[in-house]
Amino acid sequence: MEQKNNLVDGAENKARPRRLGKNGDGTERHEVIYRSISDAIIEQQLRPGARLREDALTEVFNISRTGIRKILQRLALEQLVTLTPRRGASVTRPTASEARDVFAARQMVECGLMPEVARRITEQDVSELREMAKREREALKTGEQSTAIKLSAAFHERLAQLSGNATLAAFVGQLCSRSSLILAVYGSAGHLGCESHDHDDLIDYLAEGDGEKARTFMNHHLKEIEASLSIIEEEAVAPDLHQIFGMNS
Amino acid sequence: MEQKNNLVDGAENKARPRRLGKNGDGTERHEVIYRSISDAIIEQQLRPGARLREDALTEVFNISRTGIRKILQRLALEQLVTLTPRRGASVTRPTASEARDVFAARQMVECGLMPEVARRITEQDVSELREMAKREREALKTGEQSTAIKLSAAFHERLAQLSGNATLAAFVGQLCSRSSLILAVYGSAGHLGCESHDHDDLIDYLAEGDGEKARTFMNHHLKEIEASLSIIEEEAVAPDLHQIFGMNS
DNA sequence: TCAACCATCATTGTATACGCATTGTAGGAT
C-alpha cells in the first residue's frame, strides 16, 4: 500500500488547492479509481481479508470519503469487497459454498453461451481472442502471475460478450472477478487458473463454428480449474464462535 | 406510497429533535426503504420513466440525501433505476435488446436450475410453493394486478433459491425484477405475466422429482410470457442523438 | 501480579453546506 501512497502523492502534490473541478471529469475519475481497486483485487495485489480503510483510500486517490464510499459500495454489491457495519471494508474472502456456487454458475452460463458464440463469432473476433490468449501465455511464461490472472478473467468475459447478451456477459464478468478471489483463497501456489493452451484450443473450436465441441471443452476446462482447487472450509478469520459452540446468541 | 409515508412519520415523530438515533436501526431502516422503492417499482406503482427526485424521497422517507443516494445507487446497479449524470434518477425503461437479453438469460438459468431443484425439493418446500401459487391466483382473481406481479416474481425467485445456489438465485431475482419492468413497457394491458395455473403444474412436476419435465415446462412457460410481449424498439425517451446523427462529440 | 474498569483513539455512519450544471422563462432586439 505504501508504494501507491507515495506514487500518488508524488503525482498529486502539484497544486490542487481544494475542491477540484466538480463534475468535469468526476464520473471518469470515479471509474478510474474503481478500476484501480478492482484490478488490484483481481490481480491479487490485494489479498482476501485485506482491510480497505476509507481514510487511506482517501489520501491515496486524493478524493473525498464520499466518493470512496460510493466506489466501495459498488464493489460490495459485486461481492469483491465485504462491508461490515462498523468495521469498514475488506477484500471479500469467499466461503467454500460461495466458491462452489460461483463455479456451478460459470459452468451453466459459460457453457450454455458457447453455441451462440460459435454462431456469431467473426474473423475479427477470432484474431482478437488469439491476441488475448497470446498475451496471457506470455504473461504466464515470464512469471507475471498477477497479469496472467487478470488476462484470463478478461478472456472469459470477452468470450461471453461475443454472445451478444449484455446481461449474461456482465454476469460472467462478475463471476470471473470472484473466481480470482477464489483462486487466491483455495488455489495451490504453483498452479493458477487456466492451462496455457486451453484457451487456444477453445478458439479453434469456435473458429470452426462447432458450438457443441466448444461447450463440452469449456465444461472440461472449468471442471479442471475447479478440481485444481482445494475448496475446504478453512475457518481462519472470524472463527464463527456461535457455530462452534452451539449456544445460540 | 402515502401509507408508507405516514407509517414512517408516525414512528419517527415521537421526539427526535434532529439527527435521529444514528445507527441503532440505520441499516435496517435503509433496507426497509430500499424494499419500499423496489416493491413500488416491481408492482408497477412507479412506471418506467418515472422520475425519482432525491429531495422528494428525502422528505417522504424522512432520511437525508446521503441515505437516499446510497439506496438509489444500489437500485441503479440492479438496473431498476437509471442514474443520468446531471438529471437524477428515474425508473429504468428497458430497451428492446435488454428485454430480449433478460428473457434469454432467464431461459438459460431458470431452466438449467430445474433438475437440481427437483432433486433437492422437500415436502415443506412444495407446500410453501403451493401456498405462494395460491396467493398469486387469488390476487389475479380479485384484480390486484400489482400484487400478482410481485408474487409471480417472488415465486420464480423462491424456486431458484431451492437450487441451493445462492449466486444464481440472486441473479434470477434480479432478472425477475427487471422482467416486471419489461412487462410494464412491452406487455399488453390485459395480459400479465404468468398464466394462473402454470405455476401449479410446475410444482406438480417438481414434486414428482421429474426435473426434465420441469425444465421443458419452464421453457414453454417463459417462451409464452415472452411471446405475449411486443418487444419493439420504441424510441420515446432519450433518443440517443449521438447514435442517430453519426457526428461524434 | 493479575484482572477489571475507564478513558482515549481510531474509524465509520449520517447530515448538511456549498458550488455548478442544466433547464425554463422572460425580456429585448431585429
Place this chain on the structure above:
DNA sequence: ATCCTACAATGCGTATACAATGATGGTTGA
C-alpha cells in the same frame, strides 16, 4: 412576431463537519 440571450430557479455532485461506536491501552484496586 419571432428569435436570441440572459437570468433565475431547480436539483445534483462533492466535500466536510459532527456524532457514535468499537477497540486498545493504561491505571487502579484487590
